[in-house]
Amino acid sequence: MTVEQIKIGFDNFSYVIYDKPSKKAAVVDPSYNALKQVGFIKSRDLELVYVINTHYHNDHTDKNKRLLDTFPQSKLVASKTDGVYLKYDIDIFIDDGDQLKLGELTLGFILTPGHTPGGICIVVDDEAIITGDTLFIDDCGRSDLPGGNVNDLYDSLQKIKTLPEYLIIYPGHDYGSKPYDTLGNQKKTNKTLVAKNIEEFSKIP
Numbered sequence: 526m527t528v529e530q531i532k533i534g535f536d537n538f539s540y541v542i543y544d545k546p547s548k549k550a551a552v553v554d555p556s557y558n559a560l561k562q563v564g565f566i567k568s569r570d571l572e573l574v575y576v577i578n579t580h581y582h583n584d585h586t587d588k589n590k591r592l593l594d595t596f597p598q599s600k601l602v603a604s605k606t607d608g609v610y611l612k613y614d615i616d617i618f619i620d621d622g623d624q625l626k627l628g629e630l631t632l633g634f635i636l637t638p639g640h641t642p643g644g645i646c647i648v649v650d651d652e653a654i655i656t657g658d659t660l661f662i663d664d665c666g667r668s669d670l671p672g673g674n675v676n677d678l679y680d681s682l683q684k685i686k687t688l689p690e691y692l693i694i695y696p697g698h699d700y701g702s703k704p705y706d707t708l709g710n711q712k713k714t715n716k717t718l719v720a721k722n723i724e725e726f727s728k729i730p
């Protein structure tokens with residue numbers, strides 16, 4: 526497994542993606558506390574290459590600077606749309622369909638607006654998808670916060686549903702019955718993925 530799921534505070538998830546042969550690593554969503562991610566990276570002698578934000582909300586991005594300062598060679602990665610809301614300089618702006626290499630691993634980016642205008646999901650080498658606050662286990666993110674849009678969120682979830690069912694979903698919060706699950710299981714059990722159309726979807730409480 527090349528994705529380490531790290532619980533931060535009450536219910537946030539941060540992730541370290543790493544390529545064992547090259548020892549290159551990326552942190553997704555540092556959240557409020559970078560201690561565990563820094564410890565994980567240093568204990569395995571990894572090289573932090575990217576700090577990636579799935580979206581701009583502070584509970585995902587608060588410790589960006591701590592990581593960037595601790596590993597000065599690392600680069601901050603975010604979508605153009607959400608990047609403008611961040612209080613940090615973005616090094617690499619992501620657009621839909623972009624890819625980044627992390628050693629031998631490929632990180633594929635999908636734009637998934639709806640929770641925020643420029644949310645992104647990260648497909649890790651045909652193995653996993655880190656979904657931020659777009660998709661949780663058993664639920665999806667809110668679309669009623671500033672910049673959210675229920676139609677965009679529905680369309681983003683339809684995009685995710687077309688991906689291979691063996692992908693493991695790693696969400697941005699620990700809100701579900703388990704910390705992660707396969708997309709195939711969630712397509713059967715997650716009410717927000719089961720909904721047949723936008724009318725059904727928008728009635729989910």
Ligand SMILES: [Fe+2]
Pocket residue numbers: 580582640658
């Ligand atoms: Fe959020």
